[in-house]
Amino acid sequence: MRITIRSETPRDIEAIEALTALAFLDAPHASHTEQFIINGLRKAGQLSVSLVAEDRDGIVGHVALSPVTLSDGSVGWYGLGPISVTPERQGQGIGSRLMERVLAMLREKGASGCVLLGDPNYYSRFGFKAEPSLVLPRVPAEYFQAIAFQGAIPAATVSFHEAFDTQG
Numbered sequence: 437m438r439i440t441i442r443s444e445t446p447r448d449i450e451a452i453e454a455l456t457a458l459a460f461l462d463a464p465h466a467s468h469t470e471q472f473i474i475n476g477l478r479k480a481g482q483l484s485v486s487l488v489a490e491d492r493d494g495i496v497g498h499v500a501l502s503p504v505t506l507s508d509g510s511v512g513w514y515g516l517g518p519i520s521v522t523p524e525r526q527g528q529g530i531g532s533r534l535m536e537r538v539l540a541m542l543r544e545k546g547a548s549g550c551v552l553l554g555d556p557n558y559y560s561r562f563g564f565k566a567e568p569s570l571v572l573p574r575v576p577a578e579y580f581q582a583i584a585f586q587g588a589i590p591a592a593t594v595s596f597h598e599a600f601d602t603q604g
Contacts, residue, residue, distance in 0.1 A: 439530060441537050444486040451495045459520035470518040476599025477502050485538055489530045497521040499534040504551060506592040512548035515596050535562050549584040551594055570594060
């Protein structure tokens with residue numbers, strides 16, 4: 437089945453919200469506010485990239501990217517997530533295609549690097565790894581991962597946009 441990856445349009449917003457809620461419904465470590473995070477980033481003008489994966493049945497995947505702040509003043513860093521694939525389509529490479537596309541976009545923009553919170557067994561295949569010098573407070577260090585596109589990984593504390601603190 438053919439999958440198209442493209443930037444979101446205003447008509448996709450409801451489908452992205454529904455897909456994200458469904459994708460994280462049974463996720464063991466989810467906050468179950470992931471759809472509200474995306475909406476909060478969009479409303480704050482902080483949704484740097486929002487890509488959808490679409491097939492003939494509609495939107496089957498989504499990935500969000502937003503700027504993050506590093507305590508050492510490093511610039512050009514982004515946070516990846518949430519990333520979602522509809523449950524019945526997980527394991528078919530849709531998430532991998534979204535990851536590859538969004539990382540390529542970051543490289544093309546000259547980004548310094550990207551961070552995410554997630555399963556190290558999954559994200560290591562894209563070059564992410566836990567970096568002891570880069571910290572996200574109150575999360576297990578092995579799940580907070582980074583990839584640098586330019587230069588070294590800084591020694592800093594990372595802050596995501598306040599939309600990540602939303603309760604719905």
